[in-house]
Amino acid sequence: MNQLNEKAQGIDQITVQVVLGALENVAVEMGHKLARMSYSSIIRESEDFGCALVDVKGQQLCESTHSTPLQSGPIPGYIAGIRQIMQERGDEFYPGDVIMHNSAYHGASHGPDFGFCVPVFYKYELIGFSVTTAHHLDVGASTPGSCGIVDAVDAYAEGLQFKAIKVYEKGVKNRYIWDILRDNIRASDMVVGDMEAQIAAAKIGAQRYVEIVERFGLSTIQAASEELMNYSERLFRNAIKKLPDGEYRAVGFLDGYVDSDDPSKKNLKIVVTAIVEGSDITVDLSGTSPQIDDKPINMPLIGTVDIAIYLTLRSILLDSNSYGHIPQNTGLTRPVKIVAPKGTLCNPIFPAPTIARFCSGNIVADTLMKALSQVVPQQVSAGVGNLQVVAFSGMVNENYWVYMDIMEGSYGGRYGKDGMDAVDTLYANTRNNPIEDIESHYPLRVTRYELRDKECAPGKWRGGVGSIREINFLQDGSFSVEGDGHVFAPWGYDGGKDGYVGGLSIKSKTGEVVKVPSKLPNRFASEGSIIQLVGPCGGGYGIPFDRQPEKVLDDVLDGYISKESALVDYGVVVTESNNIDYEKTAEQRNQSYRQ
Structure with a gap:
C-alpha cells in the first residue's frame, strides 16, 4: 500500500520517491535543529513546534515528523493568511525576507504560536516557502505566560498581534520590531532566543529546498510534488469510499466556566455530523454552542478546528499499521469539506478571544471520533x-x-x-x-x-x-x-x-x-x-465481563482497579492470596448474564 501505483505523466516513480525522501529529510533536519537551538523546554523538550515546506501555490509538501500536528498542520493556513494580508497592503516577497505572523484570524493556530516564513527563490523566481512555527512562553498578554490565560476579554488582551510583519526585509534586520518584542514580552531573552532559532531553522529549510531544485530541476520537483499530493489524495479517497454513504452525528461537551453565573458560558456543546458521499466527506459543526465574546475558549476555524478534523480523519481512516508510510501533504485535505457556522465556538468572529482554544479543539477531535464510531467501530x-x-x-x-x-x-x-x-x-x-x-x-x-x-x-x-x-x-x-x-x-x-x-x-x-x-x-x-x-x-x-480474567487480575496487582471492582465490574473473583477463583468467577459471570 505504500508504493505509488500509478505512473505520473512525465516523471518516473523512482524519481518521485527520491524527491519524497529529499523533501521529508529537509523537514526532519529543520525540526532537529530547531529543537537543538531553542532555549525553552516547551520547544526543546516538549517539541511544541512545526516545520514544513510549502510550494508557491500554498500547498504543503512535507512536514517535520517529530513535531506536533497542531503546529505543522496549520502551516498552509499561515501562508494563506500572510499572502492575503500582503496582497491587501500591496506588499511583495523578496529574497532575504523573513516574515513573522501570529494572527489567529489569518491562519495561525492561536496568538502564542508564532510562524516565521522564509520565501524561497530560485533564479529570482518565487518557488515556495520554508516555515517554522512554535509555541512561545509569553507574548505580552495581560498576565504572565501564554497558556492558562482564560480570562482575556478580546483578541487584544491576549498579547502582541503580528500580521505578516517583515522582521528581515531583503536581508536587512528591522531592529525596531525586535525592540518591540523585547520591550513587551516577559522572559524576553528566552522567547526572542526561540524566535531566532525558528528563523535559523527556516533558513536552513529554504537553503535545502534550493539545493534539491538545483539537483533535480524545478519542473521535476513540481511534477513529483503534485504526484505525491495526488497519491495521498487517492489513498484517502479510497479509504472514504469504503464507508457507507450516510450521516453520522455525535455530541460532545466542554466544561466551560463552571464557576460562572452565566449559563451560556458553561456546559458547552460541540456537535459533529460526518456526511459521507462517495469519496468525499463533509464535517458539519452546525448546532455547536455560540461563541463566547469575552472568554478565550473559542477556536479559530483555520489553524485549530480544521487541524483537529484533518488529524482525526487521517489517523482513523489511514492507519499506518495498514497503509504504511503516507506522504503528509495537502493532498490529504482535498477530500474533506468543513462546515462551521460563523459566530460559533468553532468559527468565531473577530475580536472574540481564542488563546485558550487548546482543550476545546481536543473535544472537536474526540466528538468526530465518536461520530465515526458508528461506521468504523474497530478503528476508534x-x-x-x-x-x-x-x-x-x-x-x-x-x-x-x-x-x-x-x-x-x-x-x-x-x-x-x-x-x-x-x-x-x-x-x-x-x-x-x-x-x-x-x-x-x-x-x-x-x-x-x-x-x-x-x-x-x-x-x-x-x-x-x-x-x-x-x-x-x-x-x-x-x-x-x-x-x-x-x-x-x-x-x-x-x-x-x-x-x-x-x-x-x-x-x-x-x-x-x-x-x-x-x-x-x-x-x-x-x-x-x-x-x-x-x-x-x-x-x-x-x-467488561468479556475481559479475560487474567487481565483483570493483572489490573488488580498493578493497582488499576480494586478487588471489589474486579468482582462488581468484571465478575472476576480474586482471592486473598491474589489468585483467580475460576469456579466462582464463572458463576458470577453466568449469573450476571442471566440477569
Whole structure:
C-alpha cells in the first residue's frame, strides 16, 4: 500500500520517491535543529513546534515528523493568511525576507504560536516557502505566560498581534520590531532566543529546498510534488469510499466556566455530523454552542478546528499499521469539506478571544471520533481524557521567569487494546517534560508524579489512566490553568463504562486544600503552595465481563482497579492470596448474564 501505483505523466516513480525522501529529510533536519537551538523546554523538550515546506501555490509538501500536528498542520493556513494580508497592503516577497505572523484570524493556530516564513527563490523566481512555527512562553498578554490565560476579554488582551510583519526585509534586520518584542514580552531573552532559532531553522529549510531544485530541476520537483499530493489524495479517497454513504452525528461537551453565573458560558456543546458521499466527506459543526465574546475558549476555524478534523480523519481512516508510510501533504485535505457556522465556538468572529482554544479543539477531535464510531467501530478509541496546561511564573530580582507545563490526559480503550495511560492526546502529541529539567531551571519542585490508583474505566479493553502531579512553589510566584474534562467524563463505548473526570486543587503551606475549576485565571501562590493536577481517565471499550480474567487480575496487582471492582465490574473473583477463583468467577459471570 505504500508504493505509488500509478505512473505520473512525465516523471518516473523512482524519481518521485527520491524527491519524497529529499523533501521529508529537509523537514526532519529543520525540526532537529530547531529543537537543538531553542532555549525553552516547551520547544526543546516538549517539541511544541512545526516545520514544513510549502510550494508557491500554498500547498504543503512535507512536514517535520517529530513535531506536533497542531503546529505543522496549520502551516498552509499561515501562508494563506500572510499572502492575503500582503496582497491587501500591496506588499511583495523578496529574497532575504523573513516574515513573522501570529494572527489567529489569518491562519495561525492561536496568538502564542508564532510562524516565521522564509520565501524561497530560485533564479529570482518565487518557488515556495520554508516555515517554522512554535509555541512561545509569553507574548505580552495581560498576565504572565501564554497558556492558562482564560480570562482575556478580546483578541487584544491576549498579547502582541503580528500580521505578516517583515522582521528581515531583503536581508536587512528591522531592529525596531525586535525592540518591540523585547520591550513587551516577559522572559524576553528566552522567547526572542526561540524566535531566532525558528528563523535559523527556516533558513536552513529554504537553503535545502534550493539545493534539491538545483539537483533535480524545478519542473521535476513540481511534477513529483503534485504526484505525491495526488497519491495521498487517492489513498484517502479510497479509504472514504469504503464507508457507507450516510450521516453520522455525535455530541460532545466542554466544561466551560463552571464557576460562572452565566449559563451560556458553561456546559458547552460541540456537535459533529460526518456526511459521507462517495469519496468525499463533509464535517458539519452546525448546532455547536455560540461563541463566547469575552472568554478565550473559542477556536479559530483555520489553524485549530480544521487541524483537529484533518488529524482525526487521517489517523482513523489511514492507519499506518495498514497503509504504511503516507506522504503528509495537502493532498490529504482535498477530500474533506468543513462546515462551521460563523459566530460559533468553532468559527468565531473577530475580536472574540481564542488563546485558550487548546482543550476545546481536543473535544472537536474526540466528538468526530465518536461520530465515526458508528461506521468504523474497530478503528476508534472510546472517549479521551483531555489535558491541562499550566503557566507558572514569578520574579527573580527584576526579571520574570515563565514555565509552561502540559499535563497529559489519556486515551480510551480500543478494539483489541487497552487505552494508553498518561499521554498527550489527539492533536496535541507533545512530549513529557522531564522533572529534572523543571527543577534545574525554575524554583519549582515536583513532589508527586504517578498514575491514578483504582480509577480505571471498565471495559473488555479498559480505559487509559490519567496521572497525578503535584508541584511545589519554592518561592512566591503565580500560576494559571487552562483545562477541561472536570465535569464530563470520557465516554465509554460498546458496553464499556465511562471514564473518570480530572481535577485541580491548591494546597497552602498551612495544609488547607481548595478545589478549583478547570479554568483558572492567574493566581498568586506563596512559597510552599502545592498545585495538584489530576488527569482524566479514558472510557472503556466493550463489555467488561468479556475481559479475560487474567487481565483483570493483572489490573488488580498493578493497582488499576480494586478487588471489589474486579468482582462488581468484571465478575472476576480474586482471592486473598491474589489468585483467580475460576469456579466462582464463572458463576458470577453466568449469573450476571442471566440477569
